[in-house]
Amino acid sequence: MSEVAGRMAIQAGATYLEKEHGGRGLLIGGVPGVAPAHVVIIGAGVVGTNALQMAVGLGARVTVLDKSVDRLRQLDLVFGNRISTVYSTAASIEEAVLDADLVVGGVLVPGAAAPKLVTRSHVSRMKKGAVMVDVAIDQGGCFETSHATTHTNPTYLVNGVVHYCVANMPGAVARTSTFALNNATIGHALVLADKGWKAALRDNEHLRSGLNICQGQVTYEAVAHALGLPYVSADSLLA
Ligand SMILES: NC(=O)c1ccc[n+]([C@@H]2O[C@H](COP(=O)([O-])OP(=O)(O)OC[C@H]3O[C@@H](n4cnc5c(N)ncnc54)[C@H](O)[C@@H]3O)[C@@H](O)[C@H]2O)c1
Numbered sequence: 001m002s003e004v005a006g007r008m009a010i011q012a013g014a015t016y017l018e019k020e021h022g023g024r025g026l027l028i029g030g031v032p033g034v035a036p037a038h039v040v041i042i043g044a045g046v047v048g049t050n051a052l053q054m055a056v057g058l059g060a061r062v063t064v065l066d067k068s069v070d071r072l073r074q075l076d077l078v079f080g081n082r083i084s085t086v087y088s089t090a091a092s093i094e095e096a097v098l099d100a101d102l103v104v105g106g107v108l109v110p111g112a113a114a115p116k117l118v119t120r121s122h123v124s125r126m127k128k129g130a131v132m133v134d135v136a137i138d139q140g141g142c143f144e145t146s147h148a149t150t151h152t153n154p155t156y157l158v159n160g161v162v163h164y165c166v167a168n169m170p171g172a173v174a175r176t177s178t179f180a181l182n183n184a185t186i187g188h189a190l191v192l193a194d195k196g197w198k199a200a201l202r203d204n205e206h207l208r209s210g211l212n213i214c215q216g217q218v219t220y221e222a223v224a225h226a227l228g229l230p231y232v233s234a235d236s237l238l239a
Contacts (some may be wrong), residue, residue, distance in 0.1 A: 002135075004170040004177050006050025006106060009133040010039070010058065012164050013102040016131045016155055022162045024129030026101055029059030036060050037101035042093060042117055042142065044071045044085075047106030047135045055084050055102075063096050088117070097122050105134045105142040111222020113140040120144045120158075128160035137165040202238045214238075 010028070019025035030036035039055040042064035043050045055062045056079060065088040066072055072085035084178060086092050096119055099104050103176040107114055114136040123132075123145050141147070145158040148167040155164050170177035188207055191200045201208045211219045217232035218224040224231035 001170045001177065001181065002046035002106075003050050004180060005135050006047035006052075006104075006172060007054050008169050008173065009047070009051045009106070009135050010054035010060075010102075012154070012166075012169075013039070013104065013133050016162045016164055017102060017129075019129075022129065022155065022157060023131055024101060024127060028055070028102070036185070038063070038099055039102045039104070040096045040100040041065070041104045041106065042096075043087065043105065043107035044068070044075055045106060045108060048104070049075065051106060051135075052079070052083065060102075062127050063100075065092060065096060083167045090117075093117050094122055098125055101127065101130050103130070103132045103143075105132070105136050105146075107136055107142045108139065110208045111220070111226060114142040116144045117140060118143040118145075123161050124159045126159070126161050128162065129162070131164065134163065134165045135169065135193045138167045141165060197239055201234065208238070210233050 008057040008075065011078055014028045015021060017023035017026045017028065022031045026037045026162045028037045036059050039060040039062045041051050041064045044064050048064060052062060052064055063086055064075060065086045067088045069087060075083065076085050086096060103118065107117065109115060132143055134143050137148050146163060146165045149155065149165045151166055151172050154166050155162050191204060201211060211234045212223055214221065214234060214237045217237060218229045219232055219234040219237065221231045
């Protein structure tokens with residue numbers, strides 16, 4: 001679903017950059033003689049990388065920020081000088097978003113609420129008609145000014161900056177999302193059906209690491225911590 005949402009983030013961003021949708025009236029790729037839009041992507045994981053691919057494909061000027069230098073190194077090898085990679089700090093985020101036409105937020109801190117990396121003060125100083133797509137909204141959002149929206153009414157304005165914060169972006173492209181989800185989950189479903197849940201989880205570390213609750217116990221450490229409940233290792237319940 002992160003692949004879907006990352007790709008959609010640029011599609012949605014391009015639409016809301018259009019004047020009649022409240023945007024600056026920019027074509028992402030520009031035209032010969034007119035500069036392209038500056039797309040800033042915060043978080044270079046699955047969402048960020050897929051957004052990056054789409055933005056580069058449309059001819060945008062792209063800056064991507066992450067806290068993982070290894071991740072930035074990988075992207076630098078793949079995309080070369082078609083993108084700028086920037087180590088994520090409070091200062092580098094501020095500099096990038098103040099110059100951005102479109103900002104995509106795709107950070108994740110596993111098991112925790114997303115950190116508020118773009119502040120209300122940044123938004124008040126951004127270009128009017130810039131667009132912000134907070135893909136991380138399902139984890140609370142990584143912009144201070146974000147609140148969750150739906151496909152029925154996906155955007156709102158803060159200081160003239162368009163915010164798109166749909167918590168279930170893949171729902172808009174349900175056909176693509178359904179096939180993608182099937183492709184990713186069918187193997188796990190077959191293992192569960194063939195072996196039964198307990199043996200399947202015991203034998204498969206990926207299934208096991210996805211287990212959140214088992215026999216009334218919280219088996220995912222970060223979730224237990226976030227909820228103030230005792231953590232019980234899945235291994236002890238599957239033995
Ligand atoms: N709205 C939707 O419909 C929708 C759909 C899919 C995913 N999501 C959400 O999108 C978010 C990203 O998902 P993902 O699959 O790309 O996660 P991921 O784990 O693949 O990537 C997250 C990236 O964020 C980076 N990061 C962490 N802290 C950072 C910081 N301070 N500055 C810059 N980068 C930082 C990590 O290094 C990592 O590269 C998640 O919250 C996920 O739940 C939302």
